[in-house]
Amino acid sequence: MKFFKYFEFAYIAFAIFFIIEAIRIWAESESRAYLYLFFSVLASFMFFFKRRFRKKIENKNKK
Numbered sequence: 001m002k003f004f005k006y007f008e009f010a011y012i013a014f015a016i017f018f019i020i021e022a023i024r025i026w027a028e029s030e031s032r033a034y035l036y037l038f039f040s041v042l043a044s045f046m047f048f049f050k051r052r053f054r055k056k057i058e059n060k061n062k063k
């Protein structure tokens with residue numbers, strides 16, 4: 001289960017990467033920057049979703 005715990009943080013790393021890319025590319029292509037922002041929101045959502053799901057499974061296994 002520890003593997004999944006560390007894998008969750010990959011989503012946060014991707015979200016940070018996409019935010020940085022959106023800021024970097026904003027002046028060149030605003031529509032592409034919005035795409036990167038969408039991906040950062042999606043990655044953040046996946047982090048919280050996976051975290052909640054993992055904790056739910058851990059609690060189920062403890063009982």
